[in-house]
Amino acid sequence: MSDGQSSPSAGTGQIVVSGLTKQYKNLRAVDNLSFTVQSGRVTGFLGPNGAGKTTTLRMLLNLVTPTAGQATIGGHRYADLVDPLRSVGAVLEASSAHKGRTGINHLRVICAAAGLPRERADEVLAMVGLTPAAKRKFKGYSLGMKQRLGIAAAMLGNPQVLILDEPANGLDPEGIRWMRGFLKGLAAEGRTVLVSSHLLSEMQLLADDVVIIAAGRLVRQGPVDQVIGSMAHGTQVRVRTPQAEELAAALREQAATVNKDEHGALLVAGVDAPTVGRVALATKVELHELTTERPDLEGVFLELTAGKAGIR
Incomplete structure (x- = not known):
């Protein structure tokens, strides 16, 4: 310079x-x-x-x-x-x-x-x-x-x-x-x-x-x-299948937590995507989507700071 x-x-x-x-x-x-x-x-x-x-x-x-x-x-x-x-x-x-x-x-x-x-x-x-x-x-x-x-x-x-x-x-x-x-x-x-x-x-x-x-x-x-x-508990697997109830029941037997979103996709926590795939194969369930969704910085920030207002 x-x-x-x-x-x-x-x-x-x-x-x-x-x-x-x-x-x-x-x-x-x-x-x-x-x-x-x-x-x-x-x-x-x-x-x-x-x-x-x-x-x-x-x-x-x-x-x-x-x-x-x-x-x-x-x-x-x-x-x-x-x-x-x-x-x-x-x-x-x-x-x-x-x-x-x-x-x-x-x-x-x-x-x-x-x-x-x-x-x-x-x-x-x-x-x-x-x-x-x-x-x-x-x-x-x-x-x-x-x-x-x-x-x-x-x-x-x-x-x-x-x-x-x-x-x-x-x-x-x-x-x-x-x-x-x-x-x-x-x-x-x-x-x-x-x-x-x-x-x-x-x-x-x-x-x-x-x-x-x-x-x-x-x-x-x-x-x-x-x-x-550090917020890995927020990681979940998103699954779309025409046999959602059958797959959900099989996944719960693997101690997974399974919920549905507003579009009918399964949101699976407690197991990873390969495990979901193996369970689907074993139960002969057809999969249309299998995606791991990880938390991002915005989600972590909002969780860490939720309800924490200024000190008075």
């Missing part, structure tokens, strides 16, 4: 949240929250509205003072970083800029204030695909364009750590796919990427790890596949 910075090395940007608590009079927004975000991975930060996600991110960036506990980036509080712009890039809302200023000039102002070379603004604008809109005024930017401009600003210092709150807001499907590739690429370079989002299907595609909170407390953390796999 033309600013002469070397690429960030893996392992230097681990985020550690330890016993973090924030009390607002009668509301405890975050309650003894602890988790770790590893370098070289995209971590999804998930929770229902009011779960304390934004408050946690603000404490991580020292925009809000914790009531108890601490959060560190690479072993240091954000406020203690010597050159935070070169260490951490953060976007907590769609980019804000002077309405009459162009996108490129907005970035050049930040470069001048941070002692970064002027050409870095052009580089990050190209990085987020906004070069064609470089000379358009900010007031003419769509929400999705503002999101991209915010990410461009966060990348000006070539940071090791990127922290984003709902970065896909306002993006169309193509923009969301671009965002996925962009963030995965940053993690592949060894950077630490922490992303808060409500788009659970997208987070299943994007994230390597997830941290799920509800009512300010941690409810689950780990690699996406492991978190989904």
Whole structure:
């Protein structure tokens, strides 16, 4: 890169949240929250509205003072970083800029204030695909364009750590796919990427790890596949057959749980698809469909956070 910075090395940007608590009079927004975000991975930060996600991110960036506990980036509080712009890039809302200023000039102002070379603004604008809109005024930017401009600003210092709150807001499907590739690429370079989002299907595609909170407390953390796999009791086999009652009776003899959906298909739990197939063969039942249905991140999230409102 033309600013002469070397690429960030893996392992230097681990985020550690330890016993973090924030009390607002009668509301405890975050309650003894602890988790770790590893370098070289995209971590999804998930929770229902009011779960304390934004408050946690603000404490991580020292925009809000914790009531108890601490959060560190690479072993240091954000406020203690010597050159935070070169260490951490953060976007907590769609980019804000002077309405009459162009996108490129907005970035050049930040470069001048941070002692970064002027050409870095052009580089990050190209990085987020906004070069064609470089000379358009900010007031003419769509929400999705503002999101991209915010990410461009966060990348000006070539940071090791990127922290984003709902970065896909306002993006169309193509923009969301671009965002996925962009963030995965940053993690592949060894950077630490922490992303808060409500788009659970997208987070299943994007994230390597997830941290799920509800009512300010941690409810689950780990690699996406492991978190989904931990709810393996939600796995079932969907079966369509013209001899449903006969097959259901045979499967119940194998200690399977069998229910019907609204279309008459059997939903079988407690045995796997090969077992269903063997039972069907042994009972001479004709099968029209045999599909294993596994829980997805959205289903796991809803089950883990069901009924958990904000702490008061």
